[in-house]
Each structure stands twice: as structure tokens, then as C-alpha cells.
Amino acid sequence: MLDLAFIRNHPDIVKEAARLKNNPIDIDALLDLDQQVLTLQRQVEDARALQNQLSKRMQEAAKNKDNALKTALIAEGKEMAEQIKAMEPLLATLTEERQQMLYLVPNIPDPSAPVGKDENDNVPIAYWGEKPRFDFEPLDHYALMQKLDLVDIERAVKVAGARSYALKGDAARMELALMNFAFDRIARKGFTPLIVPAMARSFAFIGNGQFPKGRDQVYAVEDTDLFLVGTAEVSITGMYKDEILKAEELPLTFVGFCPCFRQEAGTYGKDTRGVFRIHQFNKVEQYVICHADHQESVRWHEQLLKNSVELLQALELPYRVVNVCTGDMGDGKVGQYDVESWIPSEGRYRETHSCSYFHEWQARRANIRYRDEDGKVKFVHTLNNTAIASPRILIPLLEIHQQADGSVRIPEALRPYMGGQEFIKAR
């Protein structure tokens, strides 16, 4: 959410941001509504001021035992109360409408973000690792998983419907190993480990930016105000809602884990093979709350990216980093890098990580602030990045490390988390 005062003072900047992000919001309509609110608000406040004055004079009258005056003032007060009561519902409605519209206003992308329409305009900025050359016919991840008995999709679908899966055997062990591996490595950098609720109230989703716009991607728990989170980010943001932190407490750095749930509405027929796009997965997430300082945000953005790619390097997975263009990045983001891992069977890189910084956009929604050294209360900055998300990461992991004999080599860095095991072999 942007500062309303900023939108008033810089409507052109906001309109340009919306255009760059393919966001159809009508800023003029918002400002128009805002003016209505302000006008009506002034009227109501004037009336209330008058009412308060009457109230004070009434006390005087009571003290002086001036019953005639008191009676007259009460009559006047009654009148004011009615006037106010008549104006209040409209003011409340308009204010709420303005708020809902405000939620839809996108953040201003950084000038360094490439301008573009969709993911095709994202700009690769770094490559790492050698794409493997196989001297045998490599399998795709699903074929590999079937052959090694690592997954049971049919029976999982029987239980939970399309886009479900059950990891089996060493794939199940590997998934847990990956979570542990990522959790450990990021924690070792000083990030506080956090296992967070996978369900959260609506305010957490509003705070994070998933609501109201992404509501259709989220599962609701019936007859409650609870929803299943699509990322630990939602819960962590919610945890700090309405807090005023001390400047010296910042930055707060977390490595958060929770199962993640996504409806994947509107993706029918897309990525239906294997475990690429599923409704439930596990994710270790990096999350940072820092001072309201652009440079500090940028430094953390780079650091979070570095943390993630170090994990991929340890897993010996070739990847590239793309600078996500304005049209492809989310509403709340100032800047976004995606890390894409090489998928041999598709002959292309695909998103496995997403690294974003938001400035105050989430903090304003969730009302997370801190008291600055000089006593001023400011909104914090927030950032987040995937550390590891699985089973998606199993796709490059299995495909890249498959061997001529049909087995899969476990990268050395992961072996300590799998009891020293070196290969996944057919049973």
C-alpha cells in the first residue's frame, strides 16, 4: 500500500507505475473518491467539534445550576447528534471504498527494473554452472521418479484431487533433507529459524498483499476467518502486525518454514506432468524486516539472492538469475529477482526462487513500524526470498544428477542430511 498523501502529491508517478505493471487501477477515480471523503470528513469533524463545545458548556451550566441554559444546550446537542448520525454512514462507506481501492494501488518499481510486459521481458543477469551433457538418453523427472518408485501421483489424486502427489522412498527423505539443509545453512548466517502457522487470518493476507487481489489463489477454511498460506511470508508479516519495533532491534532476519498451499486457479492444463505445479509443497523462506532505508533494502535484496544461489551451487544445480520486468513483478514489489534452475528435459530454465523487496508497501498494510533514533515512528521495509521450495527443486535435482545406470547421484552437500547416502537406486 502506498501513502495516500504520496498519491495525492504525485499522481503521475503512481499512474506511470500502474501502467508499467499492467495494473488497470483508475488513480483519478481514487483521488476523486478521496476528495469526497475529505470534504465529508471535514463536515463531520466540524459538527463533532461543535458538539464537544456544547458538552463543555453544559458542564459549566450544570456547575452554575443554570437549568434553563442546560436544557437549551441539551436540545442543541440533540440536534447536532442527529446531524452527525445522518452523515456518518456515507462517510464510513466512502472511507471503506477508498481503503479497498488503496489496497489495489501498486508499488513504484525501481528505475533499475527492466520495463516489460510479461515474463518474456525478464532480463537474465547472471548464469552459473554447466548444463549437463548426457551420453545416454536422460529421463524427465517424472519418468525418473516412476522408475525409481519415488512418487505415487495416482493414489494421491484419489485422495486430494488433481495436482496432488505423494513422495515415496528416497524422494520423501530427500525432501525433508532439503528442508533441513536449507534451514541449517541460512540459520548459520544468523537468520532466526522460525516454523510458522500454515493457516492465517485474513488480516495477514491483506498485510502481505495476497488479499484482496490474490484471494482466488488461496484456500479458505470453512466457517472461519482462516486461510491456508501460500508462503511463510504471510504468517511472518502477520506476526508483526501493528507492532512498533525499536530501531536497534532491526534488522530482523528469519528463516521460516511451513507447508504452502496454492489453488493455482487459471492454470488448467499448464505444467500437468509430475510435481512442478502442485497445490501443496514445502518451503524454507528467508524474510527480512529492516530500517526504512532504500540502500539497506537493496543490500538485503542482494544478500538474500546470494544466500539462495549458494544453496543451488551446493546442490550443483546450474541456474540463471533474471531481473524481473515491471509487467511480471507483483503489485507490491519495488524489485524482484527470480532464480531459475536448469531443467534438462525442458531445455530451459524455470523459476525455483523468487527474491523481492517491498520498501514500505507491506509494512503499511500490516502496520509494522519502528521508532527511529530521533523518536520518529516509521514503517519498516520488508524483503523475502525462497531458500528452497520442494518438490519443485527435486525436478532439476533428479534430472541433473541422473546417471547412466538409472540411479541418481546425491550431491555431496546434501548427503549429511540423508545419512551419508550417495545414490538413489532402484529398489
Next chain:
RNA sequence: GGAGAGAUGUCUGAGUGGUCGAAAGUGCCGCUCUCGAAAAGCGGUAGGGUGCAAGCCCUCGUGGGUUCGAAUCCCACUCUCUCCGCCA
């Protein structure tokens, strides 16, 4: 699921329907004292909206109601805590 208690500022905690945005303590900041620190003393210290500003308005869990006027009375809801039951 059953029974009870509660929700106030950084925290603890007081609060008779009007002079309460709110006592007191604590924390924090400044000053005095001191070579310096501690202790002690004095002063300051909630957030938000609106306005050039003075100011005005709002906020005592949330929403409604009573009233000229609600932290205070009434209703509903939410949440927290304690005990019992069930349970990983």
C-alpha cells in the same frame, strides 16, 4: 466441547457517564548533581487523520446500541488466560 476470568499507552496497572487520551509505577530521552558512572532530583515522552499553521477530529479488543455526552451502562462478536474433557 463444558465452566469461569479478562482485554486500557513500551510494559505493569488504576479508572465515580462529563474537567479522562486517560492516575501511578516501569521503560526511554533530556537536564541537575558527579572526575565519570550508579543512586537521587527535575522535566519530557501514545498512535492516527486533517490543516500552511494555531488548532480541530478519532482511537481504552471489534462492531452495534442507550445518552446532549461512553474507557465507564446494554447487546453481539473476536481474542487471551485458568480449570475440566478429548487428542497429536
